[in-house]
Amino acid sequence: MARALMFQGTGSSVGKSVLVAGLARVLTRRGLRVRPFKPQNMSNNAAVTADGGEIGRAQALQARACGVPPTVDMNPVLLKPQSDVGAQLVVRGKVQRAFQAKEYASIKPTLMPEVLDAFYGLADQADIVLVEGAGSASEINLRAHDIANMGFAQAADMDVVLVGDIDRGGVIASLVGTKTVCDKKDSNRIKGFIVNRMRGDPSLFADGMDFIADRTGWEALGLVPYCDAVRALPAEDAADLQTVSKRGARVRVVVPHMPCIANFDDLDPVNAMPAVDLLIVESGQSLPVCDLVILPGSKATISDLKFFRNQGWDVDLVGHVRRKGAVLGICGGYQMLGQLISDPDGVEGSMTETAGLGLLDVTTCLTSDKQLIEVEGLLLPENVPVSGYEIHMGRTTGAACERPFASIVGQNEGACSADGRIWGTYLHGVLSNGAARQALLNRIGLDTGSLRDHVEDVEEALDSWADHLEKHVDIGALLALARVVKRS
Template identity: 45%
Template structure:
């Protein structure tokens, strides 16, 4: 087995995260000590690690595929966008600072050292490390100082599999065009191709596969089928592909889709729920009705709060409450429910204070120290388990907190209003446990059908993609390609 194997894609969403996850489970099944790695990730959907750090959500799923707790070394550089031109930079799981795109480009030399330090630690502990690239290796404007794709592969002498998505069309152009834009040494580093999301008769594709191998001199290692109804947590972009369509849904949950919406996988268990319709809406004008309104996490709480008001969500929520509806806030959404949000240091923009929605008697002050921890406990008013993780930079205080929503590791969390209509918590992933999901939906007025077992569903998805890789990968071609790479038989 190679000590390292990297997966790069011809485009974003070509299937890199999925293939790395499949390889991690495949190698684990063979008794190999394997770990995932992504040098640099840009995502607002993150996870808290066992060592108290923060990494991209996809690497946490890949760690689960390896049977490992997530660790900050698995994604040493995480960029969380704050605006179109700047991001919060997280190194080894901890916040460094906010940098503009230009500033981060200059910082990459330092970031590369963090990447290589994590790499050395992982390769010292595991027999194989499966690496995920970012975007495409053929982005000409990003080649200088690259630490996410070929720049990393060259630095550690790692073989690369190139994956392309045939479902979008143009798969041969994507592969050949990507190769053409790489240097000779980078081209030699690619040991073969994987074509992803194929539907139809493979016999009709065979002539194209033969041409591709003859044209490039590299093997097609696998043609992976389109797996319908596959569930795996998305790395970043909000996706409704997991929402179940069959059957009548009796309960409507509305989520304002705000510019800095973060940790959207909070809603995956609800999209998969057989009786819940989840509506992500940028404006309340198209909403016909709601049983529960959930204000989601946010990377820029005051900016999203301003957009919330600009779009009329504040009036919609007040009307919703007058008609007896329920409102839940998660993390940044919880902070919005209070009377004020103070940012004296300008951590999320210009320093200042923004008035909250005033639905809970509390105020929040943003602080530079980010709270990163995995939590578990029970509902404060009933012995129902809840578990999740916290990622926030604010500290809330006020009378509303005297009636907490949860008891977590011996401490209070969140708030529940006196009229029982408004609740909030700092916990992400609070719908993941079926018992917790059922209890929260019952609080909001839904009691008819039980929640799905989210963790079991994810495990089934991991096994399904590993089964697909085992069934469709040409192991002989892969082993030959790896042998040729290490023998430098180009």
């Protein structure tokens, strides 16, 4: 019979996602059938599954760590923010509708049966299910009808390991405070804790680990030093986007950070290259002189385009193009590059149409049906293999489509400008392909030589991260906490 253990955090971005991925690789290498599960995720970083749906990108990474294809049951409820107070609801991989945050409180109770059904389906395939919570375990304002953290742990009758991040400070207070804040029935579910991202001498926090254990009664399961390999793994939250200026870099790539940026792991393969300086430009800053500007995907193309203009980035981009700089627009970024974006059905809100940036002779009509598909083809005109996935609403047409970015099953995909310096595509993951990334960087004057596919870097990072966790986490104690799954 399958067992299960849940990992919750003292807050967002404490490292739960990559911790579960690393532990999944550890246990998979020990011969166990491992499956990842996250009842509810809020992220615009999504992956397309083989069964034709979408889930959080983090669960796709965790599935890779388990050596299995991602499925919609690994993340049955996905919330994709479209504004500060609204999001699109995806259930078992399929879009339901958009809603305001207050509405969701009334929707949650109807979702628990779907969440449990997905969980039990995974348990039928596994020796152990590693469950990831969302946000903070101590968000008592969201506890009613919760499906993401303690609400799910109670419904599925499983124990919890709490994860804290020492790098951000206050980890003792956040761990001990969670026990204080949570209802006793919930805090009794927590059996152990892990302190993540320790920098410096771990022995300096030995007293801290003892203090937390004494105050909470929880088992100290590990103090995990910071591991550089994690940087090669896809981040789940846009807040985790990090770029570091590299000494000796030969080209600069600039990415404007828009509020509803989506599938930003498209940037990881470029950011990982020593020869490339990738700079994320925040609001209030100008787009600096560079070789390539990438406009990434967006969950709300029209509102992000308005934000782009309000920053003055449209003027900066025109200057960049005049200097013969290159531009790559991916998905929503591709739509922005065109002449017009229309939204006759109000897919993104009340604005029915807006002028695009006018750099590609195409127009986009947003539609309520969503394209979710994995694809393979050729990057043009180099005719090198390219693969990726499409996850978008809308159809783009126009004269520039006669100069396609790629050929997919013999059909034109994307568009290019007449001078060959501006490229638009719906293909997420295009930069993960070594040959395609090499070809695109060669276009801007960077002789890279042969590049390998980014997935190889991810696999190496997962193995290195798993090796690291083997040394610093009591894996045997973790397994002992995993309860047998019993259907309610």
